Amino acid sequence: MKRRDLLLATIGLLSLWQLAAMLVDQPILPTPLVVAGAFVRELGGALPGHFLASLWRVFASTLLSILLAAPAGLLLGQYPKVNAFFSPVIYLLYPIPKVVFLPIILLFLGVGNLPKIVIIFLILFFQILVLVRDQAAGLRPELIRSVRSLGAGRMALLRFVYLPASIPGILTALRQSVGTAVAVLYVAELFATQKGLGYYIYLNGSTLFNYPAMYAGVVAMSLLGLGLYFSVDFLEKRLCPWMFVK
Amino acid sequence: MIDLNGLTFAYPHGEPIFQDFAWQAARGQAWTVIGPSGCGKSTLLALLTGLLLPQRGEVRIDRQLLTRPRPRTGLIIQDYGLLPWATVRENARLGLRVRNFYGPDGVHAPQDYTRTLEVDRWLERLGLLPFAGQYPGQISGGQRQRTAIARTLALEPDLLLMDEPFSSLDAPTRESLQRLALELWQESGLTMITVTHTIEEAALLGEQILLLSRPPNRQAVIISNPNLLRENYRDTAEYHQLCRELRARLEAA
Numbered sequence: 001m002k003r004r005d006l007l008l009a010t011i012g013l014l015s016l017w018q019l020a021a022m023l024v025d026q027p028i029l030p031t032p033l034v035v036a037g038a039f040v041r042e043l044g045g046a047l048p049g050h051f052l053a054s055l056w057r058v059f060a061s062t063l064l065s066i067l068l069a070a071p072a073g074l075l076l077g078q079y080p081k082v083n084a085f086f087s088p089v090i091y092l093l094y095p096i097p098k099v100v101f102l103p104i105i106l107l108f109l110g111v112g113n114l115p116k117i118v119i120i121f122l123i124l125f126f127q128i129l130v131l132v133r134d135q136a137a138g139l140r141p142e143l144i145r146s147v148r149s150l151g152a153g154r155m156a157l158l159r160f161v162y163l164p165a166s167i168p169g170i171l172t173a174l175r176q177s178v179g180t181a182v183a184v185l186y187v188a189e190l191f192a193t194q195k196g197l198g199y200y201i202y203l204n205g206s207t208l209f210n211y212p213a214m215y216a217g218v219v220a221m222s223l224l225g226l227g228l229y230f231s232v233d234f235l236e237k238r239l240c241p242w243m244f245v246k
Numbered sequence: 247m248i249d250l251n252g253l254t255f256a257y258p259h260g261e262p263i264f265q266d267f268a269w270q271a272a273r274g275q276a277w278t279v280i281g282p283s284g285c286g287k288s289t290l291l292a293l294l295t296g297l298l299l300p301q302r303g304e305v306r307i308d309r310q311l312l313t314r315p316r317p318r319t320g321l322i323i324q325d326y327g328l329l330p331w332a333t334v335r336e337n338a339r340l341g342l343r344v345r346n347f348y349g350p351d352g353v354h355a356p357q358d359y360t361r362t363l364e365v366d367r368w369l370e371r372l373g374l375l376p377f378a379g380q381y382p383g384q385i386s387g388g389q390r391q392r393t394a395i396a397r398t399l400a401l402e403p404d405l406l407l408m409d410e411p412f413s414s415l416d417a418p419t420r421e422s423l424q425r426l427a428l429e430l431w432q433e434s435g436l437t438m439i440t441v442t443h444t445i446e447e448a449a450l451l452g453e454q455i456l457l458l459s460r461p462p463n464r465q466a467v468i469i470s471n472p473n474l475l476r477e478n479y480r481d482t483a484e485y486h487q488l489c490r491e492l493r494a495r496l497e498a499a
Contacts, residue, residue, distance in 0.1 A: 142323055146394070149295055149321035150341035150401065151354040160343060164331050242331045242381040 038212030053195040061120035069128035077136025098122040111192040127173040135169035182225040197221045247273040247437045252303035265462040276438045278452030285458040287441040320403035324410045328382040335378040338365040338396040368396040388419035408440040459499035
């Protein structure tokens with residue numbers, strides 16, 4: 001996508017916001033300018049700490065899910081028998097909205113970072129697992145045969161074929177679920193914590209009634225989601241240049 | 247170079263494809279294998295590669311009993327053999343990378359192997375240097391097949407097996423690659439076995455032609471093609487005569 005188009009879209013959305021704020025004309029919808037002021041002010045206050053807490057939770061859970069789901073997906077994709085054994089389980093678990101487990105996870109894991117990381121991990125894990133599995137299983141047998149004929153055993157196949165073949169699957173899974181992950185993080189941070197953007201937004205909106213600060217939190221959460229999305233884009237261009245050539 | 251003795255092979259729950267089958271090919275020869283679909287051409291190649299093992303009898307390559315793919319055998323297949331995420335140069339290096347990965351263990355790489363990633367000599371010989379930085383999706387089918395050939399030749403094989411290598415290419419590209427294959431065979435002195443379903447290719451790439459028929463194959467039917475290296479062989483009466491003979495034999499089979 002062109003930078004110019006993105007800039008124009010941003011300006012368009014901000015203008016709509018401005019227009020809506022002028023029409024509503026109430027403290028619950030401040031103008032972008034007021035929120036920008038609050039955002040800058042809050043940057044000197046509590047906001048960065050909450051932002052980092054949320055970022056850490058997303059980052060840790062993403063890393064954890066890649067480290068566990070990618071090898072598992074490769075295993076399932078390579079061994080049809082193992083896949084046949086597990087696929088009914090995955091079939092049943094995959095469509096369940098993982099966010100409904102949040103109360104249970106909170107009951108078991110209590111306060112702190114762990115329950116938040118676990119819930120996001122659950123969302124990402126199944127996405128990555130399924131996409132990497134399908135990508136590994138979809139490799140043409142002719143390709144495997146010809147690489148084996150070059151002398152490759154299982155380890156070399158893993159290193160030179162399955163591992164690089166799984167990278168697009170991991171990135172696609174992240175692209176698809178990064179939005180959901182941030183949304184669930186928000187919900188998770190409403191409970192049993194005093195750190196994180198979810199808590200910050202809720203505190204300013206419902207307890208302190210500091211609406212500009214609340215909006216600054218919403219902006220920070222949006223930036224977190226956008227930043228993750230852009231990071232996936234960036235990684236894809238770096239790691240999979242072959243997907244972008246004509 | 248190749249010695250099949252008392253070879254019997256059947257897929258699970260199937261009729262035998264080969265039964266007590268014997269066939270020899272000398273070092274440095276060029277053979278083509280032809281027959282109707284389902285005759286066992288590709289099975290024979292898989293047996294020679296060591297990717298399939300016979301139920302009875304033995305496959306010997308260079309006097310060694312074949313029990314697993316051997317490092318000095320190169321295999322080129324019809325298509326899909328290249329890594330889509332690697333450039334032409336990196337694809338050509340793949341075999342060397344695999345060897346470097348294992349080291350000279352005698353199983354995955356010959357024991358006298360010295361580590362290298364040098365493939366530019368082959369890229370140049372095959373006219374691929376200008377495309378070395380491009381991905382398989384960006385180049386033509388002929389260039390892709392040249393890349394597969396470069397990758398295999400970089401491993402300095404003494405036995406080259408090709409499974410319908412040019413059948414997905416258009417006619418001019420196919421002809422130029424057939425000529426190239428013959429040139430490389432003559433230059434390198436390797437043993438070359440090409441499986442094909444087209445009569446013309448069987449006559450153009452083999453000084454000996456192995457004719458397979460409906461399974462089970464019990465006896466090797468061999469047709470020799472002494473004029474193979476004659477200039478403009480494609481246009482000679484002998485070539486057309488051989489094609490007619492092959493066609494008649496295939497129809498009878």
